[in-house]
Amino acid sequence: MASSPRIIDQWGNPVSTRKLTEEIAAPTMGSVRSVWSETIVAGLDPVGMASILNQAGRGWPDRFFTLADEMEERDLHYRSVLGTRKLAITGVEPIVVAGGEDAQSQKIAQAVKELVEQPEFADDYTTDLLDGLGKGFSVVETIWDRSGKEWSPAEYKWRDQRHFLIDEVDGRTLRLKHPDHYRGLDLPSYQFSIHRPKLKSGLPIRGGLARLVAWAFLFKHYSLKDWMAFLEVYGMPMRVGKFGRGASIDDRRILLQAVRDISTDAAAIIPKEMDIEFVEVAGSSGNNLFSAMTDYLDKQISKGVLGQTMSTDDGSSRAQAEVHENVRHDIARADARQTCITMNRDLIRPFVDLNYGPQDRYPTVVIPITENEDVKTLADVINRLVPLGLEIGANGVRERLGFEPPEKGEKLLHPAAAGAPGTEPPEKPEAATARQQTPCAHCGGYHALAEDERDELDLLIEDALNHWQMDLDPLLKPLRSLVEEAGNYDELREGLDTLMSGDAGSELAKRLAELTMKARGLGDIGQGR
Template identity: 55%
Template sequence: MSTYQLVDPHGRPVSSASLLREEAAPTLTGVRSIWGEPVASGLTPARLARILHDAVEGEPGEYLALAEEMEERDLHYASVLGTRKRAVLAIEPVVNQPKNGTVDDKILDAVRDLVEAPIFEDMLIDVLDGLGKGFSVVEILWDHQATWYPREYVWRDPRHFQFDRRTGRELRLREDGSTEGRDLSRYSFIRHIPKLKSGLPIRGGLARLAAWAFLLKSYTLKDWAAFLEVFGMPLRVGRYNRSATPDEKRVLLRAVRDLAADAAAIIPSGMEIEFIEAKGGSGNAVFGAMAEYLDAQISKAVLGQTMTTDDGSSLAQAQVHENVRYDLLRADGRQVSTTLNRDLIHPFIAFNFGPQERYPTVDLPVAEAEDIKTLSEALNTLVPLGLKVAGSEVREKIGLSEPEDDADILRASAAAKPPVTEPGQAEAEPDDAGTEPATAQACPSCGGYHATARAGEEPDELDALLEEALQEWGTDLAPVLDQLQAEFAAASSYEDLKARLDRLAGTLDVGPLARRIADLALIARGLGDAG
């Protein structure tokens, strides 16, 4: 009896039992517990420095918890980080053939079904969690019925993983009683480590970059809240006589304090309370400016710019800054595509269709917004000069698809230039109204093109008159051309030629041409009067 051996994309055997087993499930207690103490509460500069140091030394638990809390506590950080994640999510995944070669259509269809599944987009959200923390891990829970297929993608708490202590680059699963953890099973996890900067992966998360701004902003908001609590409230001053006893002083103090909450108090005779109005509001400007400055730095760190989130002082500046965001988006899309192809697409194909010489790819292409007006003006200028442009390329840039055979096609207006019919070329198609369009025929005399009657119409007297006149154009223009050629031949420089042509103006022999035009106009007028 033959057995089927599951193999990976490189042809190496894979244990089916290991694929069907859930490996990184959390535990109630131990190193993989989902519970933990908050880190951001009472955070100080000394503690933050220790947390960041411990993360680099191989204990990233508190740093990862802080990164999670930063997204919950800082509205601006959560906004810009969410914007960067959602920008990638908005890209429609595309399944492409390998660059050098092709694969069977049934493989492409299977990959498209995998990508179009609703759980795929949810998995992308979890994969992009690595932007803030430096890495993210999603466990693939495989199911095997007729085919191998992910039945679920499960986000795993990054605190349940660690990097190896020798290189600081290999992700390992934390286990009780083991300082090194254990290897992650191949093809059971999607491991995304975005390359945002050179160095160790744990130092590359955006949360580490924004942590100090988060701490300073926390202090700023706390001081601002304390300032607002007392700003504008009148200062209450109690006055007592020199002979007042300690008990009387305590009564006066209690009365002054009660005024803040109850707005009512009683005091002994001989004592008085004075209200001093607070003036000036410079504290608002100081604290507000500090908070805005820190928000701007976070925007620069996460989005690479501030124009589309804070300032937006001009359209031109915003467009320049938007291009920076396109650079980040393209980089994020490429890195996520690389992760998905390595950890999901290639294993999925190998498990179901066997190892392939070349594998299709799932890409997240980012198309920049084209300036259609500028493109149209450039085409309108360059195409008549002979520039050859593929119609498919223009359609791609402006976002238009190739029309179907039975589609309602937009056509040029009736005022558009009539098409030119070259000798031997098929005549133009009728327009929508069923009227045959006018054509233009090459003239053997002048080498140009002249409009002719519509197809199916008999030439009239004016057509014959025009044809006769064109036979004599060389004779009529000969005196003018002879004079011009003589001046060109005699000129010694460009400036001399300009002077000669200026002197020649008004003396050209246009008599034969003028008489020809006058005769033609008279005959045409007579034909018109005669009906």
């Protein structure tokens, strides 16, 4: 009896399709996969922080993962910059590149495109994969559905990093914690997407941003705590009540009660014979000290997460932010590239294999990260270089401008024609700036044609040049005949003397005299240059 074909994953392991619809890494109550944990930050000191990081670096990172979660919950700035880095990826619509030009490849690519266009792909799958930026790795379990004609992800579930064990040999392989297996259970193929952002070389658990920010978070936590204690002492002026020598016990009690009420109610009634004085305590220098410390630590966190500080800190100018923005784009491109590697390996390939079988070339998901383009500068460059013969593809220009190719039958934009409805008639150009049609071959710009700048004197010269052959023929024709008939130089010289003594040039002289008179007249009336 022939055996049914089996699916082999990218590592050569057989895939059991019967278990793909089962939830493997679900949390359990009172077991090694509990979702609840105690706080780590409360009472944390430098010794405790060093212990947490040391344990994580040795392969026991559960307390570190709890610390990383609390850091995102407690530190507003860290939460903001980490969220900004994640949104730089999840906020971009992915594109699908087919594995080939044939009909089957296009069909598979269309199915993958429908998969990534689902809202759950960005909100659940991609967002949960990026949780590895802070913690070193992240795990998303795919629950497959086979109720329809094709296999499709029914749900993406984020799995707590504390529910996995790191292999003691390679420091990378993950195994699922189980109460009956000390070393954990191997993760089945096609059900888990494991994202390990490579922010630095080495073990993934030592490359998370939370480990980088941990000490700054602790010192900032101390600074804020001391700042609050400082404000309790110096933030409100001391209230001193004064009573006269003959004040009774009841009067003193009234004054004391009034001083205490001002602390919370900021209002009190006392007899006019009594006096309350507010004593200001000079503590502004200490206040500035704590503020400078927290601002410094926030800037270090920004550098560690975003690679720059210009876009997050107050006081930065637009020009400074534009200069440093390229660093953040570089980081976003690296994050997008690494995230797509995980998507294509752990989700797209299983999806294709389950529905269409193994392929020689698979479609790939790409998250395009582009820098902000200076449209005006780009248009100016194209306007100058294209007339010089530089060939530029329209698709490349559209991609840089962010425009998609027009669909078949779509209405296209064109320059408005003169006299078209809704357009104003063009202004009549001046004589010196009319008809700008031909680009300059040297600079690529447009200049007015010379014929549009002609005045009366130019027209006079043009008319004279149009009759040059008729004016010079009486002189040139006898000269050509003399040259052809002369036998030697002496005969040619004698013939020239005869020509000079005749009236052959009288017509030319008359013509030049007329032109000179007209030019002088144009100059007198201001028509010449």
